[in-house]
Amino acid sequence: MTLLRLAAVILACLAAWPAAALDKVRFGTNWLAQPEHGGFYQAVADGTYARYGLDVTIVQGGPQINNRLLLLNGQLDFYMGGNLIQPFAAAERGQPLMVVAALFQKDPQILMAHPDSPFQTFPDLKKATLFLSQQTVASSFQWMKSEWGFRDAQVKPYAFSPAPFLADKNSAQQGYVTSEPFVIERAGGFKPRVFLLADYGFASYSTTIETRRDITDKRSDLVARFVNASIEGWANYLHGDNRAANALIRKLNPDITPELIEHAVRAMKAYGLVENDETRAKGIGAMSPERVQKFFDAMVKAGLVKPDTAWRSVFSFDYVNRGMALKAR
Numbered sequence: 348m349t350l351l352r353l354a355a356v357i358l359a360c361l362a363a364w365p366a367a368a369l370d371k372v373r374f375g376t377n378w379l380a381q382p383e384h385g386g387f388y389q390a391v392a393d394g395t396y397a398r399y400g401l402d403v404t405i406v407q408g409g410p411q412i413n414n415r416l417l418l419l420n421g422q423l424d425f426y427m428g429g430n431l432i433q434p435f436a437a438a439e440r441g442q443p444l445m446v447v448a449a450l451f452q453k454d455p456q457i458l459m460a461h462p463d464s465p466f467q468t469f470p471d472l473k474k475a476t477l478f479l480s481q482q483t484v485a486s487s488f489q490w491m492k493s494e495w496g497f498r499d500a501q502v503k504p505y506a507f508s509p510a511p512f513l514a515d516k517n518s519a520q521q522g523y524v525t526s527e528p529f530v531i532e533r534a535g536g537f538k539p540r541v542f543l544l545a546d547y548g549f550a551s552y553s554t555t556i557e558t559r560r561d562i563t564d565k566r567s568d569l570v571a572r573f574v575n576a577s578i579e580g581w582a583n584y585l586h587g588d589n590r591a592a593n594a595l596i597r598k599l600n601p602d603i604t605p606e607l608i609e610h611a612v613r614a615m616k617a618y619g620l621v622e623n624d625e626t627r628a629k630g631i632g633a634m635s636p637e638r639v640q641k642f643f644d645a646m647v648k649a650g651l652v653k654p655d656t657a658w659r660s661v662f663s664f665d666y667v668n669r670g671m672a673l674k675a676r
Contacts, residue, residue, distance in 0.1 A: 369402035370569055375414030375423040379407050380599035382611035383525050383554070384427065385592055386450060386621075390580025392591035399576040401569075407599060418559065419444065425558050425573060430454045430551035431642055432486050435652045438661040443560040447666045448574045448632040449552030450581055452623045453545035455523040455614075456487055459531060460540045461516045467540075469547045473497055476518040478505040483521050486651065487549060493649040494548055509534050524618055525611040543618055551642050552634060553620075563663055571666055578631045578671040581621055585612065630671040634664055 376384050387405060390396045396403040406423060408414045415433065418426040419442060428434065428446065437444040458477070460466040466475050473495065479488055479502050491497040503511070505521055512520035513535045522528065524543055531539045545551075556574060563570055584592055589612070597603050615621055625633045639662060646652045 367400070369397060369400055370572075372396075372401050372403045372425065372569070372573060373406055373423045374403055374425045374427070374573075375406040375408060375417055376427045377408045377414060377429055379409055379602075380405075380596045381526075381603055382593070382596060382608045383455070383523070383615075385584040385589060385596065385608075385612070386581025387427065387577055388580075388595050389584035389587075389589055389592035390576050392595050393580075393583060393587075395580050395583065396573075396576045399572040401572060401576060403573075415444075415557070418557065421559075424562060424569075425556055428555040428557045430456075430486075430553050431555070431639065432551070432646060432651060434555070434557070434661045435643060435646060435656060435658055438658045439653055439656045442661075444661045445558050445560050445563050446555050446634075446662045447558060447563065447570055448556040448577070449554065449634045449667075450556070450577065450632055451553035451620045452625060452633070453543065453618065453620050454487075454549055454551045454553040455525050455618075455620055456483075456544045456549065457522050457524045457527065458519045458542045458544070459512070459522055459527060460519045460542070462537055462540050464516050464540070466519060469542050470495065472519050472542065473501070475501065476503055476515060477501045478503055478512055478518060478520040480505045480507070480521060487544060489649040489651055490549055490645060491544075494645065525614045525620075526607065528614075529607055529610040548645070550638060550645070552638070556632075567665075574632065574666040575671055578667075581631050585616065585621060629668040632667045632671065634662070634667050636662070636664060 374387065376387070380388065391403055391405060406414060414423060415426050415428065417423045434444060434446050458472055460472065460475065466472050484502060488497065488502070509520065509531055512518050520527070524541060528539055528541055556577060558570060583589070593608050621631060636659070639658065643652065643658050647654045
């Protein structure tokens, strides 16, 4: 048999073998599909997860869906968390949660003020009426009180409508830097003054990847592949062709417009939510125990967590800080 024919036979045999089965993974987000989840949808849409041997199903969150609970109950393999307050609470309760990466280096929470209001600086907002949700009052606002001297008497309920804020120039409203400024500009015809809480000391990581301790203990390779592929997805979403990911997001959540996606991506870059000096040295998804400890101490001071909470029991730094996706930029 000639070498050419032998090679053809070998290739035919290889083609006839079944492809290696991909590991099925269920990943839950904390809200409906949106550009703030873009890197994960990118990794699905452009085949990055598949290249890492993963068949990933993204399970959307929503107002009546608790995907963190589904993770703890074994119905999900990974979960996209928000800031670090909930993992601290999980440690306090002894829940087997593990935070393994942080795709946002800054929490996107903001307060917005009218551009012609008397509130020119963050401390000025201590004189404003604040439209805040119950969830915000129970979390980051407690830090605002302990660290900056804000008062409960300032707060009025935020019903997720911009109308009260637009009608009152002596007020400020909560939001995310990636979305609410865009909404206000469209509804009110002006660009609001934006105060990113992270720039004033609310130093939490955000858009975390969480899993369970049994998975990190028994399937560490699966965790590493999911984290690495997600990091690569985020690098590609911010710096590559993200059209397929955005189409998938809009298919799942038709309320998302191309203009909102453009604003969100621009804000993520401008405010350094995903990439900053730390990620330029350590790679996207970076976390440090020193920074987590600093935020933990601030939350203890705010009364949101007990000082003897073993927060390290719900964090693993083994899967990040390896320089992943440094060249994508």
